[in-house]
Amino acid sequence: MEKMKALVFHGVNDIRVDEVPRPRAGVGEAVIRITLTTICGTDLHILRGEYPVNPGLIIGHEPVGVIEELGPGVTGFKAGDRALVGAITPCGQCRACLSGQLSQCGRGEGYEAIGGWRFGNTINGAQAEYLLVPNAQANLAKIPDELSDEQVVLLADIASTGFSGAESGGVRIGDAVVVFAQGPIGLCATAGAKLMGASLIIGVDSDETRLAMSRKLGADVALNHLEVDVVKEVKRLTGGGADVAIEALGLQDTFENALRSLRPGGVLSSLGVYSGKLQVPYDAFAAGIGDYRIVTTLCPGGKERMRRLMEVVKGRRVDFTPLLTHTFSLDEIKEGYRVFGERIDGALKVAIKP
Ligand SMILES: NC(=O)c1ccc[n+]([C@@H]2O[C@H](COP(=O)([O-])OP(=O)(O)OC[C@H]3O[C@@H](n4cnc5c(N)ncnc54)[C@H](O)[C@@H]3O)[C@@H](O)[C@H]2O)c1
Ligand SMILES: [Zn+2]
Numbered sequence: 001m002e003k004m005k006a007l008v009f010h011g012v013n014d015i016r017v018d019e020v021p022r023p024r025a026g027v028g029e030a031v032i033r034i035t036l037t038t039i040c041g042t043d044l045h046i047l048r049g050e051y052p053v054n055p056g057l058i059i060g061h062e063p064v065g066v067i068e069e070l071g072p073g074v075t076g077f078k079a080g081d082r083a084l085v086g087a088i089t090p091c092g093q094c095r096a097c098l099s100g101q102l103s104q105c106g107r108g109e110g111y112e113a114i115g116g117w118r119f120g121n122t123i124n125g126a127q128a129e130y131l132l133v134p135n136a137q138a139n140l141a142k143i144p145d146e147l148s149d150e151q152v153v154l155l156a157d158i159a160s161t162g163f164s165g166a167e168s169g170g171v172r173i174g175d176a177v178v179v180f181a182q183g184p185i186g187l188c189a190t191a192g193a194k195l196m197g198a199s200l201i202i203g204v205d206s207d208e209t210r211l212a213m214s215r216k217l218g219a220d221v222a223l224n225h226l227e228v229d230v231v232k233e234v235k236r237l238t239g240g241g242a243d244v245a246i247e248a249l250g251l252q253d254t255f256e257n258a259l260r261s262l263r264p265g266g267v268l269s270s271l272g273v274y275s276g277k278l279q280v281p282y283d284a285f286a287a288g289i290g291d292y293r294i295v296t297t298l299c300p301g302g303k304e305r306m307r308r309l310m311e312v313v314k315g316r317r318v319d320f321t322p323l324l325t326h327t328f329s330l331d332e333i334k335e336g337y338r339v340f341g342e343r344i345d346g347a348l349k350v351a352i353k354p
């Protein structure tokens with residue numbers, strides 16, 4: 001049996017680069033040779049035991065590669081094609097998928113919450129030399145020749161997620177938008193708000209490097225939440241409250257501040273992953289009759305989403321390569337986790353080249 005190198009989760013705070021069997025493509029599947037991937041904040045949650053996955057799983061969900069093998073039934077692609085695959089791999093055939101809710105894919109049947117997120121969650125992921133892509137027909141997206149791996153790798157997850165914060169929030173031309181947290185996801189939400197025509201964008205964080213990047217990606221104002229009363233300042237800057245507030249962290253504090261920053265009838269678009277209980281104080285949403293809307297979104301995936309995002313980059317509407325601050329080989333990936341996790345040297349996203 002052929003082997004490959006991969007990062008395997010063995011238990012809390014125990015990840016190792018192991019030799020494991022190389023996957024083979026079955027019916028409807030594909031194998032890609034990974035040429036570039038990265039580490040997500042969610043992988044840190046997995047490593048720290050905050051999001052449980054089974055020991056023995058290869059983690060990572062942001063794959064860029066070259067098609068190595070196509071299983072029977074996958075058409076329109078050939079070995080050697082470069083492909084981007086979303087972090088979310090919908091089946092394309094279930095009720096959820098055919099109703100347009102690809103991220104809540106029921107894998108052939110109805111709906112399943114978070115069912116579309118499989119890589120590095122319920123099946124082997126991308127921090128490896130090779131990756132088995134399920135439902136390949138719905139998930140392989142050819143990379144245009146003019147785009148480099150570095151230009152597309154962040155589209156698999158963080159850009160798709162960040163943009164969706166602005167899209168689900170229904171940002172309109174002329175809107176005032178505030179984005180709580182300017183980590184990779186929040187930064188992409190800021191870029192998304194700009195693309196959708198917001199005329200005032202306020203980025204909130206406390207990390208000066210990230211606040212500077214926030215301005216670079218579209219924020220007109222960058223607020224340090226440790227230095228100013230953000231809610232008060234947003235109300236002042238917007239003349240009464242933002243049209244859309246995007247939550248990109250997953251804490252009670254940021255969720256509540258996002259809600260309090262809105263004008264009546266505004267939209268709270270939530271991207272954060274929460275734990276425990278999340279409370280909505282009655283005064284923050286006018287006792288339930290202030291016409292507020294709260295929407296949540298899981299990263300959109302599938303080949304059409306990836307195609308669209310690559311068009312955005314190809315059309316030079318946005319460039320996320322400045323977010324790739326460091327590069328490591330697969331052998332050095334544990335150091336990559338450390339640099340990314342501890343935000344050493346201004347780390348935002350680390351590129352991993354198997
Ligand atoms: N919805 C989805 O599909 C999806 C996908 C991926 C990740 N996520 C979630 O999105 C969230 C953000 O991910 P990330 O990788 O960008 O996170 P990150 O940890 O890299 O960044 C978080 C940022 O929040 C800032 N911060 C801390 N406290 C703050 C506060 N009180 N106010 C404002 N900013 C504050 C930090 O300085 C940091 O820059 C996480 O909850 C993650 O699990 C959601
Ligand atoms: Zn992720």
Ligand SMILES: [Zn+2]
Pocket residue numbers: 090091092093094095096097098102105106107108
């Ligand atoms: Zn489906």
